[in-house]
Amino acid sequence: MFRNILKWTSIVLGSVIVLLLIAYFAISTNITSRTEKTYSFAKENLSIPTDTATLNRGQHLVAIKGCTDCHGTNLAGKVMMDDAPLGRLVSRNLTKGRGGLPIDYTTTDWVMALRHGVSRSGQPLLFMPSHETTLLSKPDMAAIIAYCQQLPPVNNQLPGNKLGPVVRLMTYLDKMPLLSVEKIDHAKPMVAMADTIEGIAQGKYLTVSCSGCHRPDLKGGDPVAPGFPPLPNITSSGNVGKWTQAQFIQTLRTGKTPGGHQMSNDNMPWKMTAQYDTKELASIYQYVRSIR
Ligand code: HEC
Ligand code: HEC
Known part of the structure; x- marks a missing residue:
């Protein structure tokens, strides 16, 4: 009886392992072929000022x-x-x-x-x-x-x-x-111009850099990778909705939230956001606050 259970357990376990190996092999092959694929896009030039x-x-x-x-x-x-x-x-x-x-x-x-x-x-x-x-x-x-x-x-x-x-x-x-x-939508032409004056439009343009982690709607979600904290909602329905513009800017410059939480640069790249100028951070604030 006991030997039978042992025998069946090892057969089941063995099959699971084999199935997992087959699945991993399929996934791995899929990724290899996608990384080795050769693409061809029309060459485009751009005039490069050097002032x-x-x-x-x-x-x-x-x-x-x-x-x-x-x-x-x-x-x-x-x-x-x-x-x-x-x-x-x-x-x-x-x-x-x-x-x-x-x-x-x-x-x-x-x-x-x-x-x-x-x-x-x-x-x-x-x-x-x-x-x-x-x-x-x-x-x-x-x-x-x-x-x-x-x-x-x-x-x-x-x-x-x-x-x-x-x-x-x-x-x-x-x-x-x-x-x-x-x-990438490869057919989409290059953006001709972006707003460089303070305001919601400039903020929207700049938050492209936040959307990879905080999600395209900036409402956060699951961690980017195992071992990282979840992504907070940075729109007006999250904590940012309670912060003044000055507190928001202070947070992105120091990594420390008004609540006193010191964020690690490895999780939230505040050493990068610290380098935005004040006008740019103000624009980002105005844009995220405009999202309900
Ligand atoms: C998240 C990390 C990351 C960021 C941010 C990043 N890069 Fe890269 N970049 C890479 C990696 C990794 C490679 C090498 C890719 C490879 O070898 O397949 C690369 C490759 C490149 C290449 C390709 C060179 C070639 O072989 O043709 C250029 C050009 C480049 N990066 C420019 C930039 C510029 C400019 C910025 C900022 C606007 C930037 N990168 C931001 C990670 C990054
Ligand atoms: C590499 C991923 C990543 C990028 C890029 C990123 N963030 Fe974050 N951000 C995080 C993580 C993770 C946290 C939470 C950190 C923690 O809990 O300690 C966070 C926290 C924040 C917070 C605090 C929110 C709260 O409720 O406490 C703000 C504000 C914020 N990010 C704004 C931004 C803005 C604005 C940008 C773009 C300019 C940006 N982030 C880019 C990962 C990122």
Whole structure:
């Protein structure tokens, strides 16, 4: 009797394991083929001004759009994570030093990356948030490119990406923005202009950078990855609805909420939001407060 139970238990367990392995193999194959797919988009040029005002704007955008968080303060790339379950995710060296972008990396190639989420040979850029950069206005995209094109070369040779099982599974379940190329409406033309005066319109344009975590409706939801806190609702129906503009700005500059909770920069990137200027933060406040 007991031996029978043991026998059946091991048969059931064994079958479950085999089924799980088959499912994982299928998922893993699916992700590999999606990351190795070659895309082809029409090449687009953009005129790149190089005056001081444009370069300053580019430097500001590179800070507030998180480029430096992922690509490093000197934009020479870095290993963003490296462990067995997640795998290794590496950002590119954006300078022209050794290990960096090729010498003949043109403006067209830049636009291909920022607008379509693929390298110049059509390979998907992994974990690069091009679904957000694609929504940049033309002048802003040009300013970022102008700034990056004049970076001093930094030699930094980096290893390649290696996707772990957790990243594959989360991508399969659409819980991780690994393949931004799949999230972009590639037919949509570039935004010609964006509001640069304080107000709801500018706030809306800027919150594209918050929507990846706080969700497109900014009403929060489940954590972005296991081990992270849930995303708070940052519209007027959340805590922000009770905060003054000054308290909101203070929170995004220090990471400390009016309630006294000190947020970790690893969860909520307040060192990035701290670099928005006061007018931009005021616009974001006015926009999120306009959402009921
Ligand atoms: C969430 C992290 C993250 C942020 C934020 C980010 N990048 Fe990236 N970026 C990456 C990773 C990772 C890669 C490498 C992708 C690959 O190797 O498949 C990459 C690749 C690139 C490339 C591709 C170069 C090539 O091979 O063609 C460019 C250009 C680039 N990033 C520019 C930017 C700029 C400009 C910003 C800010 C507007 C930015 N990135 C913000 C993670 C990020
Ligand atoms: C990488 C993900 C991420 C991005 C990008 C992000 N946030 Fe957050 N944010 C979080 C997380 C996670 C928390 C909760 C942190 C905690 O509980 O300690 C948070 C908390 C907040 C809070 C506090 C809300 C409360 O009720 O206490 C505000 C306000 C906020 N974020 C605004 C923004 C704005 C505005 C942007 C865009 C400019 C933004 N966040 C971008 C992840 C993010």
